[in-house]
Amino acid sequence: MTATFSLGLTGGIGSGKTTIANIFGELGATLIDTDLIAHQLTLPGGVAIAAIQAQFGSSFLTMDGAMNRVAMRELVFSDPVQKSRLESILHPLIRQETERAASIASGDYPIFVVPLLVESGNWKTRVSRILVVDCDEEVQIQRVMSRNDLSRQQVVAIMQNQVSRQQRLAAADDVIVNEGSIAEIREAVTALHRHYLSLAGKKN
Ligand code: ADP
Numbered sequence: 001m002t003a004t005f006s007l008g009l010t011g012g013i014g015s016g017k018t019t020i021a022n023i024f025g026e027l028g029a030t031l032i033d034t035d036l037i038a039h040q041l042t043l044p045g046g047v048a049i050a051a052i053q054a055q056f057g058s059s060f061l062t063m064d065g066a067m068n069r070v071a072m073r074e075l076v077f078s079d080p081v082q083k084s085r086l087e088s089i090l091h092p093l094i095r096q097e098t099e100r101a102a103s104i105a106s107g108d109y110p111i112f113v114v115p116l117l118v119e120s121g122n123w124k125t126r127v128s129r130i131l132v133v134d135c136d137e138e139v140q141i142q143r144v145m146s147r148n149d150l151s152r153q154q155v156v157a158i159m160q161n162q163v164s165r166q167q168r169l170a171a172a173d174d175v176i177v178n179e180g181s182i183a184e185i186r187e188a189v190t191a192l193h194r195h196y197l198s199l200a201g202k203k204n
Helices: 017-027 034-041 049-056 069-077 080-103 137-148 152-160 165-170 182-199
Strands: 007-011 030-033 110-113 129-134 174-177
Touching: 007 017, 017 030, 017 110, 017 182, 030 034, 030 080, 034 080, 034 110, 049 080, 069 080, 080 110, 129 165, 129 182, 137 152, 174 182
Parallel strands: 007 110, 007 129, 030 110, 129 174
Antiparallel strands: none
């Protein structure tokens, strides 16, 4: 059996991942948003809730049965042992749920949208290709300042918690430079989509 084609899409904050993923989605790929899946795991009734309750206790749940994000953030912020306890619950479940979403995807091919793809280990072995959305760091800063109403310092602090532009580019099979107009980006995405369709064995 030939391996089915899948794409990992990443980029720094404000690089334009969401914008570009949405264009691929319009063209026919299935988007799998790993941040959204991670978030859903810890909502009321989410698949991680029972394990969180068993390991951390009910004080880490809210009245409606979601993970208490404020309490959990405080706990794991300065305690790497607790952080890795939480991650050992969440990471396998994120993996399981993303695989499940890919297995039922009905589009041309699945795209895993993973903001911290390079930071989080084994994605390289799980996808056929990694596409990095790249842009000048100053462009990233300006976009996030206006999108999220943050100061330059706040945006720079977030960027410093992510891998560097060079490290991200080093992990890329393909790169899309998102500095032009949306029309130019659409053209570049369309060309890549055609390429991926052929790798997926689909007709253009
Ligand atoms: P990410 O998901 O990587 O954080 P987004 O796709 O949300 O980035 O883009 C960040 C901001 O920049 C958004 O407000 C988006 O509308 C805008 N943006 C993205 N790409 C472009 C572009 N090529 N031209 C103009 N604005 C863009």
